[in-house]
Amino acid sequence: MKCPDCQVDLNENVSRCPLCGKLAETSEPVIRDVSYQDYPAYEYRRFQRNLSLVYFCGSVAVFVALALLERLLTGRLHYLPYLAFLVPCVWALVIRPRMNRSLSPGNFLLGALFTISLLLFWVGRMQRLPMTSTLASGVAIVTLGAVSVLFLDTLVHKKNRERHLVFLLIFLVLGAAEFAAALREGHAHPAYVVLSACALGLSLINLIALGAFCGRALWEELRARFHF
Amino acid sequence: MPKMKRGSEIPHWFPLDVAGTIYPSARTRNWNYTYRSGFLLKEEVNPGLLRQALEDIHSRFPSFFVGVRNGLFWYYLERMENLDIVRRESTYPCRPMNIFSRQSPAIRILYDHRRFCLEIAHCVADGGATLTMAKALLARYLQLTGKEIPPDSGLTDLTEPPKPEELTDSYREFYVKKVGKPAPDANAWQYRPPQVLNYLxxxxxxxxxxxxxxxxxxxxxxxxxxxxxxxxxxxxxxxxxxxxxxxxxxxxxxxxxxxxxxxxxxxxxxxxxxxxxxxxxxxxxxxxxxxxxxxxxxxxxxxKEAMQKLLSSNVAMIQNPLVRLIPNVLKRRVLQIGYVLAGExxxxxxxxxxxxxxxxxxxxxxxxxxxxxxxxxxxxxxxxxxxxxxxxxxxxxxxxxxxxxxxxxxxxxxxxxxxxxxxxxxxxxxxxxx
The missing domain is CATH 3.30.559.30 (Nonribosomal peptide synthetase, condensation domain)
Known part of the structure; x- marks a missing residue:
């Protein structure tokens, strides 16, 4: 087959020229001794549009609705800055990783930590409780829970061990900060001190366990993650 | 085929080379830079033997079987051992691949009747390097099908361990300070017909x-x-x-x-x-x-002078302490914009x-x-x-x-x-x- 306009040889099984769309004519090929590649047939699948805009608009809508609700109930917009912080946190730590299929438990735990802490902060303000204690206790509880989950996951899933390293470091820093804050606050509730000590201790145990399980691989992972 | 000691002296991870740095950052949800190199044989491809050939050559070419990972300052490449990457071709060529996957490396091998090809993300290697690997895979495959390949064929020797020089970032190796900047390039006319997504x-x-x-x-x-x-x-x-x-x-x-x-x-x-x-x-x-x-x-x-200038300006940009200090999550956006403004x-x-x-x-x-x-x-x-x-x-x-x-x-x-x-x-x- 041949295209009368483009003057090129065409495959025997096509009726139109792929270059100009003209009907192909039967003719002797000018190039011989070479076979066609015959690409496999495939079914075109429409591209699934990115839903990030939908998620983003949804987040903004939630933010606006909560702000309006607060304005309606209290006549003020006192918690707007916290909400403004909460929405991007949930977006960055929970929604976006999920969209990218990076379903690491660490992402969800960090997201949960920020969300619960902010909610506690909000509730504390509404109930007129001392802010630092409420927030710090909440963060300590969540940190403890998150580190426990990571610890269990480290024991069960061998593949996830090295991936937990970064999250574990974040929780370690958080645990240390909470413990330091609890010690500094002279009249802190003993439960709060115990909780933050447990969070810090479990983070350390987790890190040591990870080091024992992974050995040199953990050091390599650290080097890779932080290479400059 | 004699087996070399797997993983000996081969690092588990590599920093991206200077050119490769841009590709993971420039990617979009429906695109990453993938290209294909392949051969149309005279006989039907045997997928079992192709898989075997891949098993045999993979330890000789460790830098190709890698996935991209996210570091604090830069992306990096991590070696992967999963070789379940041989597939029958069933869609359009160079379909974007998930270079961050933990399941498979940023390379796939496709076959269909008499053709087999490698599709690889550009952040891993360039066309010349991929062709070297593709030739080695082809030769090994033909050997497994019973064809005689003369020992002095000039192809990569699979019995040798990988050389450290094969894994180096040559941009950094040949970087020379103060050789001058390349001449600035004006923007070009852009051809923009309607795009069809999920299509090539x-x-x-x-x-x-x-x-x-x-x-x-x-x-x-x-x-x-x-x-x-x-x-x-x-x-x-x-x-x-x-x-x-x-x-x-x-x-x-x-x-x-x-x-x-x-x-x-x-x-x-x-x-x-x-x-x-x-x-x-x-x-x-x-x-x-x-x-x-x-x-x-x-x-x-x-x-050589023009290339040296271009090479050195690229390396100097990457090695700038300020650029290095920016966390990857921010740097990625900057590089993505830079890729369009200064490149495309x-x-x-x-x-x-x-x-x-x-x-x-x-x-x-x-x-x-x-x-x-x-x-x-x-x-x-x-x-x-x-x-x-x-x-x-x-x-x-x-x-x-x-x-x-x-x-x-x-x-x-x-x-x-x-x-x-x-x-x-x-x-x-x-x-x-x-």
């Missing part, structure tokens, strides 16, 4: 070298210069004046730095130069005018000539055609790759648009020059999207 139309042209080489010789220029002029003129003819802006039409040509710097690296080691002409210079351009405009420009750009905006279309693929005796007899396809691009709707074997030049136009006006003018111009051509498309008319 490949138009494969076969031209006999006995027609093309004399045509280039008669004009007194190299084959690459000649085809570049044809390609540029095809854009000039295909797009009406009213749709052209007042900018130059430019082609981006990759240049392998292996010809200028002594290296054995099997990672990226190439740079790009943009060559074109200004359609405003004359009311009407003829093909001869375009030939005259581009003649010698590529040779002038392909000097400077040329109209890419055109890569992989050159003549010479296969050793014992291998060449079993190969009918060679293949090299550029995947879709974030900004460019049409890309061109060329590769030749002993008798034919294969031209692969690929793009995520249905429009074929440039390709049409390209082949019509060749026909007017007296060059025979045969054309094939990966999408049959009944399969094409509405």
């Amino acid at each position: 139309k490949v138009i494969h042209g076969i031209l006999p070298l006995e027609d093309v080489l004399p045509a280039a010789k008669a004009r007194g220029i190299t084959l690459t210069d000649y085809l570049m002029a044809v390609y540029l003129y095809a854009f000039y003819l295909a797009v009406p004046k009213s749709r052209r802006s007042s900018r130059q039409i430019k082609v981006s040509v990759p240049i392998s730095l292996r010809n200028f710097f002594p290296t054995e690296t099997l990672r990226n080691f190439s740079l790009f130069t943009n060559i074109g002409f200004d359609p405003r210079a004359k009311a009407d351009f003829s093909f001869d005018d375009v030939l005259e405009a581009v003649k010698g420009k590529l040779a002038a750009a392909k000097t 905006n400077k040329f109209t279309t890419p055109m890569t000539n992989l050159g003549r693929v010479t296969l050793p005796p014992g291998v060449a007899e079993h190969v009918e055609q060679v293949e090299g396809i550029l995947g879709g691009s974030a900004q460019k709707r049409i890309n061109c790759a060329m590769i030749s074997d002993e008798r034919f030049l294969h031209i692969y136009f690929s793009g995520d648009t249905k429009r074929t006006e440039v390709q049409r003018e390209f082949f019509r111009l060749l026909a007017r020059e007296g060059i025979r051509a045969r054309v094939e498309c990966n999408i049959r008319e009944e399969e094409d999207v509405e």
